Amino acid sequence: MAATLPGPSSHALPPITTPRNNAGPSQPPSSSTLITPHTLALSLPHPPHADPLVDALPYQLLLAEMPATLRHSARRAIRRRKALLRDMEEAGLAVEAEESSGAAAMAKEEEAELEARMESVGASVGANLAERLSRDRPPLNSTLDVLKFLCKDFWIALWEKQVDGLRTNHRGVYVLQDHHFKPLLRISTPHGTASAAAIAKVYLPHSVGLLRGALARLGVQATVVAESGGQAGATGASVAATTFHVRVASAGTPAGSGSSAANLGANVS
């Protein structure tokens, strides 16, 4: 019944031998009988023949295609919601009056839905990626450790560089600066920086979601707000210069809404 395992050469476990039933002075039974070849195989960080890293290019292509598909999905969701409201109204149920209708409001609603979808995709990807990356790393005890893990390992895994600057006011607000943020690096239009910044605004929620998801999975409840350069009033001339403001929800203060960029000096509660 005891399983004999040949010593695997692919990792550093010592050869495991178990006492046979008819052996003479065998060594005392040990828990090594619990290890099956399947357990050994699963305990390796990744299958020996499969490369765990994916080429960065498919991710960039996927990111480029995401807004178009999610916009489609957002439109359908809005249409469905409006149809439901209409049905309720026809059936005689009271319905909240809509604030305004018209092309501008429709576009805004669509943008809001798109942003929500990009961010939720980012959140689940970021959470799972944080889970995988933190696998072989030492445990992260404080919020600062989590932020440092984000700035180094997480950023490198996603965008092949580290964050260029991390600042904190030691009261729960962290500012991460990346001067050449990879997802926005290749955005260019013939109309200049302003329109490039508008396009960047579509892609930023995904990265915001990545950070928020990773933080949440690692146990830090926070809101993340991003701003890229090239917008009116923002620092940095190039579109790719991005700043992420992370506001950690402490015990006393609820996490604030993420609609405006937080100022580092102001203590907003």
Add this chain to the structure above:
Amino acid sequence: MATTKIRCLAVISASNAPLYLRSFGQKDTQQADLRFHFIAHGALDIVEERAGNRASEQYLGLLLTLEDVAVYGFQTSTRVKFLVMITISDAIVRDLDLITIFRAMHTSYLSHICNPFHSLPQPLLPSKSNIPPPPPSEASLAASRKPIRSPLFERRMEKIAGWRSPDDAAPRPPPKPAAEAAQLPAVPPPPAPKA
């Protein structure tokens, strides 16, 4: 019996909710013994204390012994906890073996959690397997807090525990050499006779 056996494997979420608990006893039942739930609950309290003190390690070692099982624990950086309960015997229990088991569980858990299809709403019609459909309250949970209902995860846990279903009349095929077994995470190899 001098050798020790895995009696139960458990995965507990960061908010101390059970994600998966499976006992490997003599009876062929998918429902875990209530006893193991109780033991896991007791072990969680000890995890809380130990994880606070020894903040620099993930493997928590022997947590408690109760009746005839010894419980070992492991906490990941995302505060997901794994518990392994083995029968107490005079076998020497090495940390290395348990760490291997925990890493195998961790890999299976990571594979499962990264699959986005598990968070989709379950189909309304009952499936053919004898697992009862999940209660609708689970659908609103986040992916990391949802109980694990996946046949692949079950199979992997069974293989980690070295558990054979009592339905198997044929003797267990001899273990494959490690090179072949290393392909397991991708595709389970068909049983092959040992050369």
